[in-house]
Amino acid sequence: MSTQQPVYMGIGQHTYSETEHSRFDLIFPTVYNFLGMDLVIPSGSRDRALHVPQQPRIFSASAAEIELRIEIHQSSFDFESASIIYQKHTSCRMTDVLITESQFQLPDGLQVYRKTWAPTTPPVAKLIHFHGFSDHMNNTYDLFPSLARRGIFCTGIDQRGWGRSAQNKGDRGNTGPTAAILADMAAFIEAQFEVPPDVPVFVMGHSMGGGLVATLASTPKYQELVSRLRGIMLEAPFIGLDPTQKPSIITVFLGRLAGMLLPRFQLVQPMKVETIVRDPVVQKALKDDPLNHTTGTLEMFAAMLDRAADLTSGKLVLNDGIKSVYVAHGTADQVTSYDASKHWFDTQTGKVADREFKSYEGWSHLLHADLPENRQVFADDIAEWILARV
The missing domain is CATH 3.40.50.1820 (Alpha/Beta hydrolase fold, catalytic domain)
Structure with missing residues (x-):
C-alpha cells in the first residue's frame, strides 16, 4: 500500500486538531510492515510509552476507506486511543x-x-x-x-x-x-x-x-x-x-x-x-x-x-x-x-x-x-x- 496522509479521529472526549498533531513525532513510515502497509500513528517523545497491539483491529470499511483502531497508552497525554483512516483501500496485508x-x-x-x-x-x-x-x-x-x-x-x-x-x-x-x-x-x-x-x-x-x-x-x-x-x-x-x-x-x-x-x-x-x-x-x-x-x-x-x-x-x-x-x-x-x-x-x-x-x-x-x-x-x-x- 502506498502511504496516505492520515486523518486523526478523536475517541471519547478528546478531539485532535492540526495544532495537536504537530506536537507528536510522527513515525513515517513506521516499522509495522507486518501489515504490508505503512502505518502512521501519533507518538510522543522517546521516554513516553507507546503500545500497539500485535494486530490493529479493523473497525469499519467502505469502498473509500479502512479504519484501524490503535490502542495507545501514554500517561503524559489525556487520550487512550486513536483511529487512523487509510484512503482508497479496502484490504490490508500481514506478511x-x-x-x-x-x-x-x-x-x-x-x-x-x-x-x-x-x-x-x-x-x-x-x-x-x-x-x-x-x-x-x-x-x-x-x-x-x-x-x-x-x-x-x-x-x-x-x-x-x-x-x-x-x-x-x-x-x-x-x-x-x-x-x-x-x-x-x-x-x-x-x-x-x-x-x-x-x-x-x-x-x-x-x-x-x-x-x-x-x-x-x-x-x-x-x-x-x-x-x-x-x-x-x-x-x-x-x-x-x-x-x-x-x-x-x-x-x-x-x-x-x-x-x-x-x-x-x-x-x-x-x-x-x-x-x-x-x-x-x-x-x-x-x-x-x-x-x-x-x-x-x-x-x-x-x-x-x-x-x-x-x-x-x-x-x-x-x-x-x-x-x-x-x-x-x-x-x-x-x-x-x-x-x-x-x-x-x-x-x-x-x-x-x-x-x-x-x-x-x-x-x-x-x-x-x-x-x-x-x-x-x-x-x-x-x-x-x-x-x-x-
Missing part, C-alpha cells in the same frame, strides 16, 4: 495473511458486512463462520489469522441485525424468522462454492451461530447444500441454555404472546460478560464494544428458543449426507449448555461416521477468546481437524 472487508448481498437485496482472512499461498480449505447473538466478525481475535497462516481461507458476514450490518438502531437484532436466516446462510455458503479455488468447504458456528448451523444441517430443504460441505463445526452451540440462564415458563409464554402481536418490538438482553469469558481484558472489550448492543426483537428471541427446543427434542433430525461433525464446548460454559450439546451430539450424529465431541475442561463460552494461553490451543485444534480432512 502471511490478506485481510479484506467488503459487502455481500443477501437474497432480498440487503447488503451486509463481510470479512475475509486469506493465506498468501493457494488455500487448501475454506471455512465459513457464523457468529453468535450480539456478536460480529471483528470479535474473533486471532482465530482466523491463525487458521489463514495454515492455509485455510476464512470468511463470514455480520448477519442481518448484528455488527456493521445493523445500520441503525431499528435494525438491531431484527433478524427475521428462522426461514429467512437460513436462506441468508445458504446464499452465503453457496457463493463460496462458486468462487475459486475448488477446495473443501467447512462451516462453523459459535453459540447462536452454532445452533443455526445445526438447524441448517437438519433442514430437508438444505440437504443437498450441506451434503457438499466437507464438515460442520459447532463451537459452544446454542442448543440449550445453561440452567442459570433459562427463562421461566411464564416469561417464555408471555414473550411468545407479545411476539405474535409485536414481532419487531426490541428488547435489550443485558449480558454479564464475566459469564461469557474468563479473560478480564476481553470482558472489558465486550463491555466497551458499541456493536455489542445485546438487542433482539421478540421474533428473534422466540425463533432462537424454538430452534434450540427443536434440536434438543429431536424434532429437527440431522440430514443424511453429512460428511463430518465437530462439536467443541467448555465444561464451565455459563451461557449455553454443555450437557445439551453433548446430548445432541450423542443422539443426532450417530449416523455420521466421522464425528468428534471435544470437551475443554474449565473453559468459558467464548472458546476462541478464552484465557490468552488457551487461544492458540483452540486455533490449533480447529486447524488440525480441518487439515486432516483435506
Whole structure:
C-alpha cells in the first residue's frame, strides 16, 4: 500500500486538531510492515510509552476507506486511543495473511458486512463462520489469522441485525424468522462454492451461530447444500441454555404472546460478560464494544428458543449426507449448555461416521477468546481437524 496522509479521529472526549498533531513525532513510515502497509500513528517523545497491539483491529470499511483502531497508552497525554483512516483501500496485508472487508448481498437485496482472512499461498480449505447473538466478525481475535497462516481461507458476514450490518438502531437484532436466516446462510455458503479455488468447504458456528448451523444441517430443504460441505463445526452451540440462564415458563409464554402481536418490538438482553469469558481484558472489550448492543426483537428471541427446543427434542433430525461433525464446548460454559450439546451430539450424529465431541475442561463460552494461553490451543485444534480432512 502506498502511504496516505492520515486523518486523526478523536475517541471519547478528546478531539485532535492540526495544532495537536504537530506536537507528536510522527513515525513515517513506521516499522509495522507486518501489515504490508505503512502505518502512521501519533507518538510522543522517546521516554513516553507507546503500545500497539500485535494486530490493529479493523473497525469499519467502505469502498473509500479502512479504519484501524490503535490502542495507545501514554500517561503524559489525556487520550487512550486513536483511529487512523487509510484512503482508497479496502484490504490490508500481514506478511502471511490478506485481510479484506467488503459487502455481500443477501437474497432480498440487503447488503451486509463481510470479512475475509486469506493465506498468501493457494488455500487448501475454506471455512465459513457464523457468529453468535450480539456478536460480529471483528470479535474473533486471532482465530482466523491463525487458521489463514495454515492455509485455510476464512470468511463470514455480520448477519442481518448484528455488527456493521445493523445500520441503525431499528435494525438491531431484527433478524427475521428462522426461514429467512437460513436462506441468508445458504446464499452465503453457496457463493463460496462458486468462487475459486475448488477446495473443501467447512462451516462453523459459535453459540447462536452454532445452533443455526445445526438447524441448517437438519433442514430437508438444505440437504443437498450441506451434503457438499466437507464438515460442520459447532463451537459452544446454542442448543440449550445453561440452567442459570433459562427463562421461566411464564416469561417464555408471555414473550411468545407479545411476539405474535409485536414481532419487531426490541428488547435489550443485558449480558454479564464475566459469564461469557474468563479473560478480564476481553470482558472489558465486550463491555466497551458499541456493536455489542445485546438487542433482539421478540421474533428473534422466540425463533432462537424454538430452534434450540427443536434440536434438543429431536424434532429437527440431522440430514443424511453429512460428511463430518465437530462439536467443541467448555465444561464451565455459563451461557449455553454443555450437557445439551453433548446430548445432541450423542443422539443426532450417530449416523455420521466421522464425528468428534471435544470437551475443554474449565473453559468459558467464548472458546476462541478464552484465557490468552488457551487461544492458540483452540486455533490449533480447529486447524488440525480441518487439515486432516483435506
